[in-house]
Amino acid sequence: MQAPxxxxxxxxxxxxxxxxxxxxxxxxxxxxxxxxxxxxxPELWGGMQGDDWLNNASTRDAFGSYxxxxxxxxxxxxxxxxxxxCQERGVGYRSVLRxxxxxxxxxxxxxxxxxxxxxxxxxxxxGEEGLRSRLELDPLVRGLRCPLLVASRP
Numbered sequence: 001m002q003a004p005x006x007x008x009x010x011x012x013x014x015x016x017x018x019x020x021x022x023x024x025x026x027x028x029x030x031x032x033x034x035x036x037x038x039x040x041x042p043e044l045w046g047g048m049q050g051d052d053w054l055n056n057a058s059t060r061d062a063f064g065s066y067x068x069x070x071x072x073x074x075x076x077x078x079x080x081x082x083x084x085x086c087q088e089r090g091v092g093y094r095s096v097l098r099x100x101x102x103x104x105x106x107x108x109x110x111x112x113x114x115x116x117x118x119x120x121x122x123x124x125x126x127g128e129e130g131l132r133s134r135l136e137l138d139p140l141v142r143g144l145r146c147p148l149l150v151a152s153r154p
Contacts, residue, residue, distance in 0.1 A: 014124065
């Protein structure tokens, strides 16, 4: 397999994403490959307003801002950590942070950056901790114009 010039890494901080990052780092060639780190904030967070217990618009808006800031800070920390690890290896790095349906966002970013390869982590096992946002593989496999590589379970 020829070294990819543009490798799209889908990484959001889970153990599966860490496995995808490790795989991407093994594949990436310093001076040749640029890792484009795709971090998607799933649409389900858009409705997180606490309507069931917040009783006025002001409190709801304050809570919405709090959640948004928390998500952004978590994402920025994750992006910075992956960037540092890529820099240690001498691999180029760019990041893309988007809100939306994960498969749709990955397809759009892969097309935008001209990805030669997309690397994702394995699906989370039932019973494992963490957010249950799933990357729907069927639309991803059908829509990608480059190979998709799924990391093995850590």
